[in-house]
Amino acid sequence: MKTTNKKIEVVKPYSLYKWTTNFKRVQERFFDNQYKLRRIQQIEDFVALNNYRSVYHVHEVHLDLDIPETTDITTADLILVTHNGYSRYPLNGIVDKINSWLDTGADLYLCLNRHYLNIDNQKIDLDLPKEFLPAITSWLKQSLPMATVVDLSRNYRDNGTQFSWVVPDRQYFIKRT
Amino acid sequence: MKKLIESFSDYPMVSDRSEVSKHNYIRYRIGRIKHEYWLKNRKSKDKILVDTYDWFILNNLRPGNTCMFGSAGYYLDQLVENLTVVEDWPVVKWFYPAATIITDRKEFGTLYPNTFDNFIVVNNRGDQWAERDGTVEHIGNYTKSLRSGGLLFYSFRDTQNNEWNRLTTDHYKYYYEIANIVKEKYDLNLLWHDIKFAVKEPLPPDFTDYDIMENPDTTNGNIKFVFQYKDNTHPLDTSFLDD
Numbered sequence: 200m201k202t203t204n205k206k207i208e209v210v211k212p213y214s215l216y217k218w219t220t221n222f223k224r225v226q227e228r229f230f231d232n233q234y235k236l237r238r239i240q241q242i243e244d245f246v247a248l249n250n251y252r253s254v255y256h257v258h259e260v261h262l263d264l265d266i267p268e269t270t271d272i273t274t275a276d277l278i279l280v281t282h283n284g285y286s287r288y289p290l291n292g293i294v295d296k297i298n299s300w301l302d303t304g305a306d307l308y309l310c311l312n313r314h315y316l317n318i319d320n321q322k323i324d325l326d327l328p329k330e331f332l333p334a335i336t337s338w339l340k341q342s343l344p345m346a347t348v349v350d351l352s353r354n355y356r357d358n359g360t361q362f363s364w365v366v367p368d369r370q371y372f373i374k375r376t
Numbered sequence: 377m378k379k380l381i382e383s384f385s386d387y388p389m390v391s392d393r394s395e396v397s398k399h400n401y402i403r404y405r406i407g408r409i410k411h412e413y414w415l416k417n418r419k420s421k422d423k424i425l426v427d428t429y430d431w432f433i434l435n436n437l438r439p440g441n442t443c444m445f446g447s448a449g450y451y452l453d454q455l456v457e458n459l460t461v462v463e464d465w466p467v468v469k470w471f472y473p474a475a476t477i478i479t480d481r482k483e484f485g486t487l488y489p490n491t492f493d494n495f496i497v498v499n500n501r502g503d504q505w506a507e508r509d510g511t512v513e514h515i516g517n518y519t520k521s522l523r524s525g526g527l528l529f530y531s532f533r534d535t536q537n538n539e540w541n542r543l544t545t546d547h548y549k550y551y552y553e554i555a556n557i558v559k560e561k562y563d564l565n566l567l568w569h570d571i572k573f574a575v576k577e578p579l580p581p582d583f584t585d586y587d588i589m590e591n592p593d594t595t596n597g598n599i600k601f602v603f604q605y606k607d608n609t610h611p612l613d614t615s616f617l618d619d
Contacts, residue, residue, distance in 0.1 A: 200434050201457050205424045212427040212595045215409035225406075229389045229399055235378040284588030290543075292579045292586075299583060313542075314535040318591060320547040320573045331541040338543055353382070357538060359505040360384035 222260050223365045238366045239264065241351070242279065245308065245372070251277040255305065258282050260365050275305045281366050286315035290323065294342045297373060301346060306374045311335070312367035313357070335369055347374045400467040407501035408463075409595060414451035424454055429596040432616040433496060433529050436602070440493030443521060445484075446500030450475065460488070464502055485520035492521050496529045499597040504536035508550070511537070512557050515603075519562045522605040528564060531597035534573070535590065547573055551599050558603065565608035570600040570617075 218225050223236075239262060246254055246266045254266050255275035259282040269275050278300045285296060293311070300307050316335060317323070325341050327334040336350045349372040357363055381387050390399050405411055417424050426434065434455055441458045443449075449461040450472045461468075461475045462484075468475045478487070495518050497503060503514050511532070518528060540550060548571055555566040572592045579586055591598040604610050 200437070201455050203424065203454055205420070205422055205454070207424050207426060207431075207455070209431045210425065210427050212429055212593050214590075215412050215595050218406065225402065229384075229403065230387050231390050232387065233378045234381045234387050237380040237382045240380055287574070287588050287590060288579070288586070289576045292576070295579055296583060314537075315590070317542045317547075318535075318574045319576045322546070323543055327541075327544050329541065329544070331539075331543065334541055334543045355382075357505070359501075359536065361382060 220259060220261055223262060223362075226362070226365065236362055236366065238353075238362070238368075238370070241370070242266070242281075242308065242366070245351070246277065246279075249277075251306075253277070254279050256281070257285075259284060262366065272303055272305070275303065277308060278303065278305045279308045279310075281310045283312050283315065283364060283367055285309075286312040286367060287318050289319050289321060290317055290338065290342075291321075294339075297343060297346075301373065301375050306372070309371045309373055310367040311369040311371070312363060313369050314363065332369070336371075339371060339373075343373065345376060347372075347376050349373075396467050396470045400465065401470070404465045404467050408446075408448040408465075410451055410498065411448040414448060417451055417454065426452070426455070427595065428617050429498070429531070429593070429600070432614065435616045436527070436610075436612050438493040438525070438527055438610065440523070441491055442494040442496065443488065443492045444496045444498075445481075445518065446502050447496060447498040449496065460492070481514055481517035484517050488521040490521070490523050493523055493526045494529070495519075495522055495526065498529070498531050499533060499595065501536075504532055505538060507539040508537070508554065508557075512554060512561065515554075515558050515564070516562055519558075519564060519605060524605060525607045525610070526605045527567075527610060528601075528603040528605065530603070531600040533591065533594060533597045534599055547571075555601060555603075563606050564603035565605075566601060567604050567608065567610060568600075568602040568612050568614065572598050 243265050252267050253269045253275050254277045255272045256268055257280045262281060285293060288296060325338060327337050332354050340348045351370040351372055352368060413425050442456050443460045443462060445462045446464065453459050462478055463475050464478055466477050469477060515530060534547060551571050555569065558564040574591050602612060
């Protein structure tokens with residue numbers, strides 16, 4: 200090591216990630232022209248076309264959505280989850296949380312980030328497809344037998360340019376049957 | 377109506393026009409988080425900030441030439457002898473003119489053949505978004521720059537890799553297998569590894585105050601390897617990782 204007159208301060212690694220909540224707005228400034236994320240349009244269209252009037256939005260990143268929002272989950276007819284953090288729950292925790300959202304009586308539009316799923320490396324006792332993306336849908340359907348699970352996701356190979364940390368890529372409509 | 381896009385590549389970016397611009401700087405910063413250490417260290421007259429993983433690397437380097445690639449390595453230039461900083465973003469020249477800029481990892485074999493005694497890659501965003509085979513190929517390109525006996529410190533995160541099934545694959549085995557593959561392909565011998573995943577507590581009944589943080593060490597990566605090229609006798613001291 201090079202010698203130095205300065206004091207070397209050794210710290211425990213800490214998270215240096217910033218901009219989380221403003222990630223969308225930061226990325227928007229990379230472009231000259233006005234654009235809109237297709238996956239945001241998809242959510243707005245879903246809300247409008249299905250006539251939801253009171254959406255409780257659980258979010259992390261500011262998405263600037265044009266939807267009728269409510270801050271009171273008990274009055275919501277749709278719960279929209281775009282917060283990446285829920286994808287970092289253990290898998291059984293995600294299912295428990297989905298059930299708690301459905302217990303409010305509202306329908307659920309759930310966005311999961313594929314890259315976080317099973318973050319704690321648990322063995323799953325289910326028969327799942329070999330391919331990852333169909334396996335996510337199969338896991339949800341098998342884990343929620345009392346609900347209808349509709350996969351609204353677009354399948355693609357993520358190369359880091361698809362805004363997956365703005366709106367998580369796996370999108371599901373879930374409704375109690 | 378605004379144009380709908382799904383990917384960065386669906387629309388030209390402002391930053392495409394100029395390699396050195398505020399836009400490119402911000403994009404670079406998002407991917408090179410240890411740049412923050414450099415911002416702090418260059419201003420301080422009496423102190424150099426490093427973390428325990430840096431400290432582990434610094435105290436285990438072999439004498440000779442060291443390369444840091446894609447890791448904002450200039451934050452260690454006050455502490456590492458004969459340091460070559462290589463990046464793939466031209467904007468780095470703006471604030472660190474000594475950096476070498478490459479466009480393809482294959483250039484290591486021609487620019488710096490058998491040159492380095494240490495090669496360091498710490499959580500390089502550009503190395504991620506690869507399949508495991510892609511990671512192995514990157515390591516192969518770095519190995520072309522290593523002298524016999526040279527060390528490769530390689531760390532990354534699991535949450536930006538592609539084309540593996542996180543629901544049906546044992547994460548630990550999947551990543552540890554990299555060590556077996558690079559031994560076979562490149563004669564890189566594993567000296568040390570640290571592969572850690574989140575350990576989650578049971579969810580509280582009301583779901584409040586639950587830890588939704590990521591895997592350990594998002595800064596340096598939760599998967600860490602140290603390899604030695606064509607040798608396995610370099611003594612590593614892991615006590616420097618202690619808090």
